Amino acid sequence: MSVVRSVALFLLAAIAEIGGAWLVWQGWREHRGLWWIASGVIALGAYGFVATFQSDPNFGRILAAYGGVFVAGSLAWGVLLDGFRPDRWDLIGAAICLAGVAVIMFAPRNT
Template structure:
């Protein structure tokens, strides 16, 4: 279950961050409507991917995904735009991922 959840978070990150990046490229870099449209579709797919998480609590899933989004955005920027995070970016991303682990995978009773 944990592996499935992690893979779904990664898929959601690709859809949401990739979709936002495509819209950014279409608008800010003047790449056109096809880029924007692709981004809108990817963002829509993200909404569906998030529903596949094994946990049934919307707030928990989206709160945890926020941490994945922070770390994933830095990674995407490194790969797609040549962004070089500094140590505070890395520390912040690691703190966010620690928060994801607590929110999603801490043992719960009941």
């Protein structure tokens, strides 16, 4: 699988999971209603399927790598939709997580 396809799948997974969680948050905490919550639950379910399209057969590796994408993606989501302003430590932490994703997913392996 190409690096570009793998990255695209991670981005799609982040949109589904972070977006789903955000919709549930908005529906419950911001009192927007059950349709928001239901949409969030559907998006969270879709996230579960997206990871299965990664070529690596190891669930643990895919989920571990996605964890780094989730950290960076959550900060970006907050900036774009909630007006969150990350500080330098947030940005450094996200960069470290994304470096970890690169190592986990794309380091040469003897298989």
